[in-house]
Amino acid sequence: MNTHICLSDRPEHLNRWRQAFPTGTVVATLSALSRTTGATTLVWLHAENLPQAHIDETLLEVRELFPDIRIVVLSSTPSQKEALLALNVGASGYCHAQSTPQMLQQVATVVSNGGLWIGPQLMTRVMAAAGRIFAPEPDHPGLKQLTPRENEVALAVGRGASNREVAEQLDITERTVKAHLGAIFEKLGIRDRLQLMLFLSRSGSSS
Amino acid sequence: MNTHICLSDRPEHLNRWRQAFPTGTVVATLSALSRTTGATTLVWLHAENLPQAHIDETLLEVRELFPDIRIVVLSSTPSQKEALLALNVGASGYCHAQSTPQMLQQVATVVSNGGLWIGPQLMTRVMAAAGRIFAPEPDHPGLKQLTPRENEVALAVGRGASNREVAEQLDITERTVKAHLGAIFEKLGIRDRLQLMLFLSRSGSSS
DNA sequence: TTCCTCCCTGTACTTTGGTACAATTGTTTT
DNA sequence: AAAACAATTGTACCAAAGTACAGGGAGGAA
Numbered sequence: 001m002n003t004h005i006c007l008s009d010r011p012e013h014l015n016r017w018r019q020a021f022p023t024g025t026v027v028a029t030l031s032a033l034s035r036t037t038g039a040t041t042l043v044w045l046h047a048e049n050l051p052q053a054h055i056d057e058t059l060l061e062v063r064e065l066f067p068d069i070r071i072v073v074l075s076s077t078p079s080q081k082e083a084l085l086a087l088n089v090g091a092s093g094y095c096h097a098q099s100t101p102q103m104l105q106q107v108a109t110v111v112s113n114g115g116l117w118i119g120p121q122l123m124t125r126v127m128a129a130a131g132r133i134f135a136p137e138p139d140h141p142g143l144k145q146l147t148p149r150e151n152e153v154a155l156a157v158g159r160g161a162s163n164r165e166v167a168e169q170l171d172i173t174e175r176t177v178k179a180h181l182g183a184i185f186e187k188l189g190i191r192d193r194l195q196l197m198l199f200l201s202r203s204g205s206s207s
Numbered sequence: 208m209n210t211h212i213c214l215s216d217r218p219e220h221l222n223r224w225r226q227a228f229p230t231g232t233v234v235a236t237l238s239a240l241s242r243t244t245g246a247t248t249l250v251w252l253h254a255e256n257l258p259q260a261h262i263d264e265t266l267l268e269v270r271e272l273f274p275d276i277r278i279v280v281l282s283s284t285p286s287q288k289e290a291l292l293a294l295n296v297g298a299s300g301y302c303h304a305q306s307t308p309q310m311l312q313q314v315a316t317v318v319s320n321g322g323l324w325i326g327p328q329l330m331t332r333v334m335a336a337a338g339r340i341f342a343p344e345p346d347h348p349g350l351k352q353l354t355p356r357e358n359e360v361a362l363a364v365g366r367g368a369s370n371r372e373v374a375e376q377l378d379i380t381e382r383t384v385k386a387h388l389g390a391i392f393e394k395l396g397i398r399d400r401l402q403l404m405l406f407l408s409r410s411g412s413s414s
Numbered sequence: 415t416t417c418c419t420c421c422c423t424g425t426a427c428t429t430t431g432g433t434a435c436a437a438t439t440g441t442t443t444t
Numbered sequence: 445a446a447a448a449c450a451a452t453t454g455t456a457c458c459a460a461a462g463t464a465c466a467g468g469g470a471g472g473a474a
Contacts, residue, residue: 109316160404173422173424176421179421192430193462194400194401197367198367201404369431370430371430379451382454383452383453386451399431
């Protein structure tokens with residue numbers, strides 16, 4: 001049996017949600033939420049006119065109260081930007097506050113079973129983005145022919161570090177950094193650190 | 208009532224799956240799958256010793272047969288790379304073929320309700336990747352506050368051009384390029400062309 | 415042992431990048 | 445009209461990047 005709690009600053013706009021979860025509870029403040037008893041399985045966050053910047057803060061506070069809880073954010077003005085924000089701080093779902101009761105129940109089912117619910121458009125974008133980042137890894141005639149040390153230097157430069165900074169990070173002389181870079185340039189057939197950055201960004205230098 | 212069909216090249220390794228879905232059907236070939244009757248809600252793809260390259264092809268063929276079906280890929284040797292591959296061609300889920308029946312049922316619930324099921328580790332990576340791509344957008348008084356000319360210079364530098372090359376491309380003096388770059392650096396609060404490249408690559412100069 | 419690669423460093427020099435100070439011209443805003 | 449901004453260029457200087465030439469130590473392979 002699932003228990004649903006909705007933290008909302010606009011309870012009057014929750015008709016759909018009440019329909020979907022007649023036994024659910026609506027609270028207006030975090031402290032009310034913290035006084036909740038019983039096994040809550042899902043917390044819904046409805047931040048209608050809170051500025052976006054506060055959604056993630058609220059969400060993090062909820063997660064402090066209930067570390068293992070799954071959280072779905074309801075938005076009256078959904079945007080991919082906002083969705084990413086929510087998901088990045090641990091939300092398991094993000095959907096329109098005026099979704100049909102059926103839809104809301106579906107979201108609840110997915111999320112409470114450990115799934116992630118985001119809109120299909122956003123899903124497309126996320127997967128495309130992920131694909132761009134992970135797919136390029138396999139090929140890579142480039143970085144593989146670099147020695148370990150050269151690789152470190154290349155990655156540091158890829159992060160935008162200057163020769164001096166690389167030297168400090170690797171605890172070597174700036175001169176040595178230059179030596180490594182020279183070897184890198186020759187091996188990769190490029191002319192300078194700018195081309196190296198392009199090379200890296202095209203070759204999936206993720207994490 | 209859900210109907211589950213599993214396309215597998217190693218039916219003998221599907222004990223767990225059979226436990227989870229006693230009423231499910233196991234088929235060995237695509238043509239057998241195509242002869243299926245009734246309302247199938249979920250197709251499971253178990254490609255144990257097919258090379259990775261063929262998983263996506265098989266998946267696409269299944270999608271041709273059942274355009275609206277949801278597909279979950281079962282892997283005996285799960286990898287994030289393979290997961291991405293599957294998800295990129297339209298799979299709704301990806302999990303270990305030897306997951307517990309409970310887990311498999313959970314995955315089925317999530318996926319058949321429109322959710323996406325990927326492992327928590329992969330989820331973390333995907334969200335991080337997505338965050339890196341989408342998050343920088345909000346704080347983006349960046350490129351918009353550049354003058355048209357500055358924008359051209361910035362883009363040229365983003366392609367790895369030197370000051371001299373930019374000057375030639377825009378038919379202006381190298382000195383002017385420096386002037387524009389100086390303005391760009393100050394407006395964006397960065398120190399040099401390397402940071403500019405990072406800024407650009409993080410600000411969705413994709414597409 | 416000898417050869418080779420990797421890693422490290424030095425001096426010196428050239429090229430490129432970035433900043434300071436300054437000025438001209440044209441357009442837009444107030 | 446005056447002020448503000450955009451685009452352009454100049455001289456000069458300093459900092460950073462890259463290259464040339466050269467050498468030493470550690471470790472594996474022939």
